[in-house]
Amino acid sequence: MVSLILRYLNYIIGAAFAFVLLLALWGTASELISNPPEETAEEVFHLEPMALHLQSDGPFGTYDLRQVQRGFQVYKEVCSACHSLKQVAFRDLQKIGYSEAQVKAIAADWQIEQPGVNKDTGEAATRPNVPADRFPLPFANDVAARAANNNAIPPDLSLMAKAREGGPAYIHSLLVGYTDPKTYTHDGKALMKEFPDFSVPTGLHFNPYFANLNIAMPPPLTQEGQVQYQDGTRPTINQMAKDVSAFLMWAAEPNLTKRHATGVGVVLFLLIFIGLTFGAYRNVWRGIKH
Amino acid sequence: MSFPWAEEYKPKHPAMQWVDQRLPLPRLVYNAIGAGYPVPRNLNYFWNFGVLAGAALAIQIVTGIVLAMHYAPNAATAFGSVEHIMRDINAGWLLRYCHATGASMFFIVVYIHIFRGLYYGSYKPPREMVWLLGVVIFLLMMATAFMGYVLPWGQMSFWGAQVITGFFSAIPVVGENIRIWLLGGYAPDQAALNRFFSLHYLLPFVIAGVIILHIWALHIPGSNNPTGVEVKGEQDTVPFHPYYTAKDGVGVGVFLLVFALLVFFAPNYLGHPDNYIEANPLSTPAHIVPEWYFWPFYAILRSFTADFILPAKLWGVLAMFGSILLLFFLPWLDRSPVRSANYRPVYRIFSWVLIVDVLLLGYVGGSEATPAYLLLGQVTAAYYFVHFLIIIPIVSSLERTRPLPNSITEAVLQGKSGARMKETAVDGHVAPAE
Numbered sequence: 059m060v061s062l063i064l065r066y067l068n069y070i071i072g073a074a075f076a077f078v079l080l081l082a083l084w085g086t087a088s089e090l091i092s093n094p095p096e097e098t099a100e101e102v103f104h105l106e107p108m109a110l111h112l113q114s115d116g117p118f119g120t121y122d123l124r125q126v127q128r129g130f131q132v133y134k135e136v137c138s139a140c141h142s143l144k145q146v147a148f149r150d151l152q153k154i155g156y157s158e159a160q161v162k163a164i165a166a167d168w169q170i171e172q173p174g175v176n177k178d179t180g181e182a183a184t185r186p187n188v189p190a191d192r193f194p195l196p197f198a199n200d201v202a203a204r205a206a207n208n209n210a211i212p213p214d215l216s217l218m219a220k221a222r223e224g225g226p227a228y229i230h231s232l233l234v235g236y237t238d239p240k241t242y243t244h245d246g247k248a249l250m251k252e253f254p255d256f257s258v259p260t261g262l263h264f265n266p267y268f269a270n271l272n273i274a275m276p277p278p279l280t281q282e283g284q285v286q287y288q289d290g291t292r293p294t295i296n297q298m299a300k301d302v303s304a305f306l307m308w309a310a311e312p313n314l315t316k317r318h319a320t321g322v323g324v325v326l327f328l329l330i331f332i333g334l335t336f337g338a339y340r341n342v343w344r345g346i347k348h
Numbered sequence: 349m350s351f352p353w354a355e356e357y358k359p360k361h362p363a364m365q366w367v368d369q370r371l372p373l374p375r376l377v378y379n380a381i382g383a384g385y386p387v388p389r390n391l392n393y394f395w396n397f398g399v400l401a402g403a404a405l406a407i408q409i410v411t412g413i414v415l416a417m418h419y420a421p422n423a424a425t426a427f428g429s430v431e432h433i434m435r436d437i438n439a440g441w442l443l444r445y446c447h448a449t450g451a452s453m454f455f456i457v458v459y460i461h462i463f464r465g466l467y468y469g470s471y472k473p474p475r476e477m478v479w480l481l482g483v484v485i486f487l488l489m490m491a492t493a494f495m496g497y498v499l500p501w502g503q504m505s506f507w508g509a510q511v512i513t514g515f516f517s518a519i520p521v522v523g524e525n526i527r528i529w530l531l532g533g534y535a536p537d538q539a540a541l542n543r544f545f546s547l548h549y550l551l552p553f554v555i556a557g558v559i560i561l562h563i564w565a566l567h568i569p570g571s572n573n574p575t576g577v578e579v580k581g582e583q584d585t586v587p588f589h590p591y592y593t594a595k596d597g598v599g600v601g602v603f604l605l606v607f608a609l610l611v612f613f614a615p616n617y618l619g620h621p622d623n624y625i626e627a628n629p630l631s632t633p634a635h636i637v638p639e640w641y642f643w644p645f646y647a648i649l650r651s652f653t654a655d656f657i658l659p660a661k662l663w664g665v666l667a668m669f670g671s672i673l674l675l676f677f678l679p680w681l682d683r684s685p686v687r688s689a690n691y692r693p694v695y696r697i698f699s700w701v702l703i704v705d706v707l708l709l710g711y712v713g714g715s716e717a718t719p720a721y722l723l724l725g726q727v728t729a730a731y732y733f734v735h736f737l738i739i740i741p742i743v744s745s746l747e748r749t750r751p752l753p754n755s756i757t758e759a760v761l762q763g764k765s766g767a768r769m770k771e772t773a774v775d776g777h778v779a780p781a782e
C-alpha cells in the first residue's frame with residue numbers, strides 16, 4: 059500500500075493541488091455570480107493623467123533650465139510652505155543654472171532655518187541655511203505637520219515625480235484638476251447622478267486625478283499671477299503647474315541629462331562591439347557546418 | 349575531462365610551464381572554458397544563456413560591492429543613503445540603476461536558460477546533477493533578490509518583506525514564532541534590515557560557489573545539444589575556444605545592449621513607483637506586488653482562496669514553494685528516453701503551453717486581485733501543477749517519439765542541426781564513421 063502511494067505520489071499531489079484550486083475557483087465564481095462587485099465612484103470617475111510634454115521626455119531628453127528655474131520659483135513661493143524637499147541640497151541648484159553667489163543668497167534668504175545648537179548654551183536653536191544644507195523641513199515633525207494640515211501629512215516632494223504612476227504628468231494633472239463634484243461629468247456620466255450619495259468629506263477637496271477622488275491638499279494654484287516670473291512667461295495656472303512638474307522631475311532625477319548622453323555613447327559602442335564580435339564569430343566558424 | 353580527443357593544455361612560455369607544474373590553474377580554466385573542452389558543434393543561440401547568467405552575476409557582484417560602500421543598512425538612514433548614492437556619489441546613479449536593472453536581467457536570462465533545459469531535456473540522465481544544482485541556484489537567486497529589494501527601504505520593500513515573511517506564520521503552531529525569530533521583531537525593522545543586508549552580501553558568493561559545482565557537473569557528461577543525441581565522436585564537437593567563446597561574445601554584446609537600453613533610457617520601467625516612497629509601517633500601499641520575476645509564484649500563492657482540511661493560506665504557501673521544489677523531481681517525472689522536444693511531438697506542444705501558462709500566471713500576479721484575475725490565476729495555477737505532476741509523466745510513457753538522427757554530425761550535414769527530422773530523412777542514411 060505504502061509503495062503504491064509512493065509510486066503514484068506525483069499524481070496524488072498534482073490532483074490535490076488541482077482539486078483545491080478547483081474548489082477555490084468554484085468559490086470565486088459563485089461569489090462573482092451571487093454577489094457581483096459594484097462599481098465604485100473611484101473606478102468610474104478616477105482619471106488617468108493628461109498627457110504632458112516636457113523637454114526631458116524621450117531618450118534624448120534634457121532639462122529646459124529656464125522652465126526648471128520657473129518651477130523652482132513656484133516650489134519656493136507656493137509648495138515649500140507645506141512640502142519638504144529633503145533629499146535635495148541648495149548646492150544642487152547650481153545644476154539648473156544658478157551661480158554660486160545666487161545659490162548662497164537663496165540659501166541664506168530661505169524662510170525656514172536649519173535646526174542646530176546654540177554654541178554657547180547647547181540649547182536647540184536654528185541657523186541660516188548654507189549651500190551645503192539640504193532644504194529644511196517646513197514642520198519640525200509629523201505631529202506638527204498633521205496639526206497644521208487638517209490631520210494630513212504633506213508628502214516630501216524630492217521623489218514625487220518617480221513615486222507616482224505617470225510622474226510629472228500626474229503632478230501637472232493633479233494641480234490643475236480640482237473641480238466641483240456637483241457639476242463633474244466624465245464619459246457622459248454625471249458623478250452626482252450615478253452616485254447620488256457621493257460627498258466630499260469635510261476638509262478634503264474633490265480632484266478626479268487623485269486615487270480616491272478626495273485629496274487633503276487644498277488647490278495650491280488658484281489664480282493667474284500667483285507667482286511673478288522674471289523671464290516674462292505668462293504665469294497662468296496651467297503654466298505654473300507645468301513648470302513645477304518640470305522642476306520636480308529634475309528634483310527626482312537630477313542626473314537625467316547625463317544619463318541620456320552617456321546612454322547614447324554606450325549604445326553606439328555596443329553596436330560596434332556587436333558588429334565586431336559577429337564578424338569574429340562568422341570568421342571562426344567559416345567552413346564548419348553547424 | 350569529458351572526451352578523449354579533448355586538446356591537452358601545453359603551455360609554450362616557460363613561465364606558464366613553471367606555473368602549470370606547481371598550480372595547474374591555467375590548465376583548469378583551459379579545460380573548463382578553453383580549447384580543452386569539446387562541445388557539440390550544433391548548439392543554437394539558446395546555449396548562450398548560461399554564460400549570460402554568469403555575466404549577470406558578475407555585474408551584480410561588482411556593482412553591489414561598490415554600492416555597499418555607500419549604503420547604510422539602518423531603518424533610519426537606508427532610504428536616504430540610496431538617494432545619497434543617486435545624487436552625490438560619482439556615477440552612483442549608474443551603479444544603482446545597473447544593480448537594480450541587473451537583477452531583472454539576471455532573471456530574464458535565467459528563465460530562458462531554464463526553459464532551454466526544459467525544452468531540450470537537459471535535465472535528463474546523465475545530467476540530473478546539473479539540473480538539481482541549477483534549481484538550487486534559482487532558489488538562492490530568489491532569496492537574494494527578495495532581500496536585496498528590501499534594502500532601499502521603500503514602501504514596497506517594507507510591505508514585501510511583511511508579506512513574504514508572513515508566509516512562515518502559515519506553518520501550524522510554531523509559525524508565528526518562527527516569523528518573529530526570522531525578523532528579529534514583530535515587524536520588519538532595524539534587525540530585519542541589517543540581517544537581510546548581511547545575507548544579501550553573502551548569498552551571491554554562495555551562488556558563485558554552486559555555479560562552480562554546476563559547471564563541474566556539466567563537464568562530466570559534456571553539454572547537451574538541440575538534437576539531444578549524445579556526442580559519438582570527434583566530428584560531433586568543436587573546441588569551446590575559439591568556437592563558442594566567439595559565439596558567446598555576440599551573445600554578451602546583445603545582452604549588454606538590452607541592458608544598456610534599460611539602464612540609460614528606462615531605468616525605472618521594471619520597478620514600482622511606490623518604492624520611491626520611504627517605508628511607512630503605518631500606511632499600507634493599495635496594491636502590494638513583488639518584482640516582476642516573482643509574479644507567477646505570487647499568482648499561485650494568491651490563487652488558493654478556499655480552505656480544505658488545511659487553511660487556504662497554508663495551501664497557498666505550500667503550493668508556492670511546491671511549484672519550485674517540484675522541479676527537483678523533474679528528471680524522474682519525465683521518463684522519456686528522448687531528450688529534445690524536437691523529436692517529442694506531444695511534449696513539444698505541452699512545453700509551449702507551459703510557457704503561455706507561466707506568462708499568464710505572471711500577468712495575473714502583477715495585477716490587482718479582482719475576481720476575474722483570480723479566476724484566471726486559479727485555472728493557470730492548476731495547469732502548472734497538472735503539467736509537471738500528471739501530464740509530463742503520462743506523456744513520457746505514452747508518446748510516440750520521432751526517430752532520432754544517428755549522430756549530431758548526421759543531423760548537421762542534413763542541414764537540420766536539431767530541427768525536426770522527417771522519418772524518411774533518417775532511414776536511408778548510414779551513420780557517419782565514428
